[in-house]
Amino acid sequence: MxxxxxxxxxxxxxxxSQSVDFDALSAAGxxxxxxxxxxxxxxxxxxxxxxxxxSVPGARQSGQGLTLRSDHAPPGTRTAVTLDLTVAGRRLEIxxxxxxxxxxxxxTGTTVDKAQSWLREYDAVTGAWKDLSRSHQEIGEEVTQxxxxxxxxxxxxVLLPQGDFAAFLRADAEKRGKLLGRLFETHRFAEVEERLAxxxxxxxxxxxxxxxxxLADAHRMQQAAGDAMELPELRPGDPGLAxxxxxxxxxxxxxxxxxxxxxxxxxxxxxxxxxxxxxxxDGVREVARLQRRFTEARERARRLEERAGAHQEAQARMExxxxxxxxxxxxxxxxxxxxEHRRAATVEAHARAALPDTLADASxxxxxxxxxxxxxxxxxxxxxxxxxxxxxxxxxxxxxxDRQERADDDVLGETEAWLADWDTARAVLQxxxxxxxxxxxxxxxLDARREPARQRLAAARTRxxxxxxxxxxxxxxxxxxxxxxxxxAHWLELKEQRLNGIAAELAANLRQGEPCAVxxxxxxxxxxxxxxxxxxxxxxxRALADHQRAEERHTEDERRLxxxxxxxxxxxxxxxDAPTDRLAAEAEQLEDEYARARRDAxxxxxxxxxxxxxxxxxxRRTDARQQAALRAASRVAxxxxxxxxxxxxxxxxxxxxxxxxxxxERAAQLERQxxxxxxxxxxxxxxxxxxxRLKDADAxxxxxxxxxxxxxxxxxxAALLDDDTHRELQRRLDDWATEQxxxxxxxxxxxxxxxxxxxxxxxxAAEDAAATAGxxxxxxxxxxxxxxxxCAELDRLSARAATGVRRLAPLREEHDRVARLAAxxxxxSADNERRMRLxxxxxxARLEQVAAAATVRLKRMSSGRYTLVHSDDRTGxxxxxxxxxxxxxxxxxxxxxxxLSGGETFxxxxxxxxxxxxxxxxxxxxxRLDTLFIDEGFGSLDEQTLDEVLDVLDSLRExxxxxxxxxxxxxxxxxxxxxxxxxKGRSGSTLRLSGAG
Numbered sequence: 001m002x003x004x005x006x007x008x009x010x011x012x013x014x015x016x017s018q019s020v021d022f023d024a025l026s027a028a029g030x031x032x033x034x035x036x037x038x039x040x041x042x043x044x045x046x047x048x049x050x051x052x053x054x055s056v057p058g059a060r061q062s063g064q065g066l067t068l069r070s071d072h073a074p075p076g077t078r079t080a081v082t083l084d085l086t087v088a089g090r091r092l093e094i095x096x097x098x099x100x101x102x103x104x105x106x107x108t109g110t111t112v113d114k115a116q117s118w119l120r121e122y123d124a125v126t127g128a129w130k131d132l133s134r135s136h137q138e139i140g141e142e143v144t145q146x147x148x149x150x151x152x153x154x155x156x157x158v159l160l161p162q163g164d165f166a167a168f169l170r171a172d173a174e175k176r177g178k179l180l181g182r183l184f185e186t187h188r189f190a191e192v193e194e195r196l197a198x199x200x201x202x203x204x205x206x207x208x209x210x211x212x213x214x215l216a217d218a219h220r221m222q223q224a225a226g227d228a229m230e231l232p233e234l235r236p237g238d239p240g241l242a243x244x245x246x247x248x249x250x251x252x253x254x255x256x257x258x259x260x261x262x263x264x265x266x267x268x269x270x271x272x273x274x275x276x277x278x279x280x281x282d283g284v285r286e287v288a289r290l291q292r293r294f295t296e297a298r299e300r301a302r303r304l305e306e307r308a309g310a311h312q313e314a315q316a317r318m319e320x321x322x323x324x325x326x327x328x329x330x331x332x333x334x335x336x337x338x339x340e341h342r343r344a345a346t347v348e349a350h351a352r353a354a355l356p357d358t359l360a361d362a363s364x365x366x367x368x369x370x371x372x373x374x375x376x377x378x379x380x381x382x383x384x385x386x387x388x389x390x391x392x393x394x395x396x397x398x399x400x401x402d403r404q405e406r407a408d409d410d411v412l413g414e415t416e417a418w419l420a421d422w423d424t425a426r427a428v429l430q431x432x433x434x435x436x437x438x439x440x441x442x443x444x445x446l447d448a449r450r451e452p453a454r455q456r457l458a459a460a461r462t463r464x465x466x467x468x469x470x471x472x473x474x475x476x477x478x479x480x481x482x483x484x485x486x487x488x489a490h491w492l493e494l495k496e497q498r499l500n501g502i503a504a505e506l507a508a509n510l511r512q513g514e515p516c517a518v519x520x521x522x523x524x525x526x527x528x529x530x531x532x533x534x535x536x537x538x539x540x541x542r543a544l545a546d547h548q549r550a551e552e553r554h555t556e557d558e559r560r561l562x563x564x565x566x567x568x569x570x571x572x573x574x575x576x577d578a579p580t581d582r583l584a585a586e587a588e589q590l591e592d593e594y595a596r597a598r599r600d601a602x603x604x605x606x607x608x609x610x611x612x613x614x615x616x617x618x619x620r621r622t623d624a625r626q627q628a629a630l631r632a633a634s635r636v637a638x639x640x641x642x643x644x645x646x647x648x649x650x651x652x653x654x655x656x657x658x659x660x661x662x663x664x665e666r667a668a669q670l671e672r673q674x675x676x677x678x679x680x681x682x683x684x685x686x687x688x689x690x691x692x693r694l695k696d697a698d699a700x701x702x703x704x705x706x707x708x709x710x711x712x713x714x715x716x717x718a719a720l721l722d723d724d725t726h727r728e729l730q731r732r733l734d735d736w737a738t739e740q741x742x743x744x745x746x747x748x749x750x751x752x753x754x755x756x757x758x759x760x761x762x763x764x765a766a767e768d769a770a771a772t773a774g775x776x777x778x779x780x781x782x783x784x785x786x787x788x789x790x791c792a793e794l795d796r797l798s799a800r801a802a803t804g805v806r807r808l809a810p811l812r813e814e815h816d817r818v819a820r821l822a823a824x825x826x827x828x829s830a831d832n833e834r835r836m837r838l839x840x841x842x843x844x845a846r847l848e849q850v851a852a853a854a855t856v857r858l859k860r861m862s863s864g865r866y867t868l869v870h871s872d873d874r875t876g877x878x879x880x881x882x883x884x885x886x887x888x889x890x891x892x893x894x895x896x897x898x899x900l901s902g903g904e905t906f907x908x909x910x911x912x913x914x915x916x917x918x919x920x921x922x923x924x925x926x927x928r929l930d931t932l933f934i935d936e937g938f939g940s941l942d943e944q945t946l947d948e949v950l951d952v953l954d955s956l957r958e959x960x961x962x963x964x965x966x967x968x969x970x971x972x973x974x975x976x977x978x979x980x981x982x983x984k985g986r987s988g989s990t991l992r993l994s995g996a997g
Contacts, residue, residue: 002931003085004022004091006020007081009078009080010080011079012047014040014072015070015072025980026931028978029962031965031979031980032967032978033933033964034967034979035982045057048083052151054140057151078100093121095120096118099112116134117134117136117139119142196826210807214801221797225256249794252794253798260788263786266784269780270773270780273773273776274773274774278770284763290752294755300742314729317721318733323708324719326707327710331716334694341690341691343690344689344690350683355677401642404631404635415624432603437601446594459571462571469568473564480557483550483553490546498536498537704716825837843882861910866886868884868885870883871883886908934965
């Protein structure tokens with residue numbers, strides 16, 4: 001992978017558009033990216049990572065709260081990053097734009113544009129760029145596939161963060177394993193371990209479940225067999241469990257079958273005795289039944305004799321009722337005719353009561369003639385009635401015209417008054433519109449001043465807080481400096497004391513007859529003795545460790561103090577020297593003035609709407625005044641026509657009214673008279689007809705009663721029975737006849753008579769004997785069924801247990817095999833002597849490759865003194881595999897990497913980072929990395945070591961690589977000629993290229 005060009009706009013500290021020509025920088029092989037603290041050196045690397053993967057390095061983002069968009073960018077400029085690079089032989093251009101909150105094009109407020117990405121490829125044949133994709137996901141997958149590295153691997157291999165590798169160098173095995181696992185993606189081996197562990201737990205659960213089921217079946221068989229089965233104390237997983245269960249089950253099944261045979265024989269004997277008892281009971285019950293039947297029949301015959309007289313009387317009454325039924329139709333017709341005649345007479349009397357006295361005794365024909373005369377007179381008044389109705393309509397229309405005239409007069413009066421004030425009202429509304437427009441302009445001016453005032457106030461508050469933080473940081477830095485000096489003095493004092501007493505330490509190891517390590521003598525007549533307060537090596541090393549920790553704390557406090565001072569300077573430059581309280585008061589006053597102006601300007605739309613409505617009302621009232629004048633002229637003409645028509649109608653109606661107040665009153669009187677006469681005539685005719693029908697019905701009734709044998713119609717009516725009485729009387733006659741026939745039939749039965757002649761039988765004794773026999777049968781059947789169920793249950797459970805034993809055999813074999821593999825990969829097996837997990841084994845191989853690759857450069861940086869080696873020794877009870885030691889050629893000893901000094905730690909971690917980059921590159925498929933960046937750490941090197949490190953980095957050009965050093969160390973500006981400087985300013989940072997070919 002080789003970078004060609006990077007373009008950034010409104011990204012991080014860069015407020016405008018900046019470009020980096022990596023081709024020019026790479027020509028020198030080694031280039032320097034420098035600038036003051038906080039200028040944005042690391043932001044250049046963040047832009048490269050963001051262009052490739054759509055996100056910045058995770059550590060920097062979470063640690064510094066990085067935001068992509070620059071605070072210095074103009075509101076209308078969108079953040080964008082474009083990277084031109086060559087990877088896997090393809091020239092690509094990637095452009096990314098993060099989400100952007102921009103001002104709305106219409107109206108006020110803001111809106112959010114979505115993130116966008118573009119991927120283009122240069123076509124060497126046509127010499128033009130062609131679009132490949134605009135999908136975030138597709139571009140990310142394409143870049144990851146071409147580079148062969150995830151974002152974490154890229155940031156660790158290409159950007160080479162030295163702080164991370166210094167921590168890696170001193171880390172324990174667990175932390176080192178996490179980093180290596182993330183870089184080499186060995187999680188699949190951890191997944192294999194977990195999968196085997198899960199499989200072991202699953203197979204173990206299956207085996208235990210099978211054993212538990214087998215034991216449950218054994219306990220069920222024991223419950224079913226009772227005392228016939230003995231089961232030893234067993235648990236899931238016990239050896240011989242299956243054989244013990246199957247053997248006990250076989251014994252229980254044999255005993256159960258013997259018990260079933262005995263129970264069957266007992267049941268057969270009991271059933272035979274029950275059959276004999278049941279037959280005897282049936283015979284006794286039959287004789288008792290016949291004896292009771294004969295006694296009940298004799299009692300029923302006696303009761304029939306007692307009711308014989310009542311039966312004969314009911315028969316006679318039923319016979320007279322059948323004769324009277326022939327007269328019933330004539331009786332019904334006579335009753336209907338009589339009721340109809342009485343109703344007609346009542347109606348006639350009521351109708352004649354409403355007639356004048358002159359017509360009270362008139363016949364039906366006379367009443368009909370009078371009704372016809374009244375109807376003819378009523379017909380002659382029809383024309384006069386229409387004229388009278390028209391006259392009433394003329395009066396109503398005249399009154400309506402008067403109401404309209406009064407309404408128009410009211411409207412005209414109101415309209416004239418409103419139009420008289422029109423000019424004044426319009427002038428007032430126009431003045432309000434002018435005032436609102438002026439307020440809107442004032443609000444716009446105040447709004448432009450609000451944001452700078454808020455920013456300056458925020459900067460002043462930040463300035464005050466940072467001033468307090470600066471004082472606290474100064475106190476902390478001073479305290480840590482004093483602590484570091486004290487720790488150094490203590491360490492040097494202990495070191496001097498130890499050197500003075502080193503002879504006592506050497507003498508402690510002397511043995512009689514063994515040569516001295518200093519002089520070689522085998523006799524030791526006067527070895528040195530330890531004095532009080534002797535300092536050993538462990539005490540000196542503890543003091544050295546305390547001194548190093550104190551120095552690190554002091555360095556961290558100084559770095560923090562510098563960061564706070566830079567932030568304070570930036571906040572002071574933006575806020576000035578004005579007090580915060582005064583800036584807050586000015587901002588609050590500006591907000592109040594802006595709110596008042598907005599409030600006054602907000603009435604503009606409402607006043608304009610009010611003026612428009614008033615103009616529409618003016619036009620409407622002018623038109624209404626004209627329409628009212630036209631309607632007044634039309635009403636005058638219509639009123640004259642109505643007066644002429646009214647005079648004509650009055651003359652016509654004077655003659656038609658007669659002596660009544662109106663034609664309608666006279667017509668109503670004639671209608672009532674004609675109706676009464678017609679009703680009376682109809683009622684008289686109806687009464688005459690019903691009287692004749694009643695006379696005819698009386699004659700037919702007398703004739704029917706004589707033919708039926710009754711002296712009078714009243715006697716025939718008395719002999720009739722209603723339906724309920726008839727049904728009850730017939731039921732009594734039928735019941736008597738049925739009971740008589742049944743009694744005669746029973747008394748004629750030969751077996752009943754024969755049973756009556758025998759002595760009474762004892763049914764209770766026979767029933768007791770049968771019940772006893774039945775109880776014995778039920779007990780025997782229950783015993784036989786229980787034995788059968790026991791046999792069936794034992795057979796079923798035995799078959800299921802045998803099936804479970806066959807099914808468990810392969811499960812147990814699989815569990816043993818999986819358990820051995822899981823223990824081996826988890827490092828808990830006795831076969832795994834170093835207790836090394838599978839993932840740790842793979843990572844150990846990778847760490848061994850990294851140590852070998854790092855040693856090539858570390859030897860050169862340290863002038864052949866140091867070598868990195870991988871160690872898989874166990875520490876205490878822990879597991880082995882990820883140890884990392886350094887071999888010091890001056891002493892020939894292997895020691896922990898944590899004992900290296902600050903400068904030694906830097907070039908050791910740099911060598912480790914370069915070696916890791918080579919191994920990860922090979923792991924990713926051999927993707928060539930032509931551009932690398934090294935971020936900070938050079939300030940801890942002396943001049944000679946710095947030359948050696950730069951020689952190593954410069955040697956990377958032999959493989960056609962370019963290395964960018966990110967540092968603010970001043971000495972590097974003299975040693976590295978190709979430079980990219982980040983210049984910090986109040987309006988944002990800018991980039992400046994110098995010394996590049």
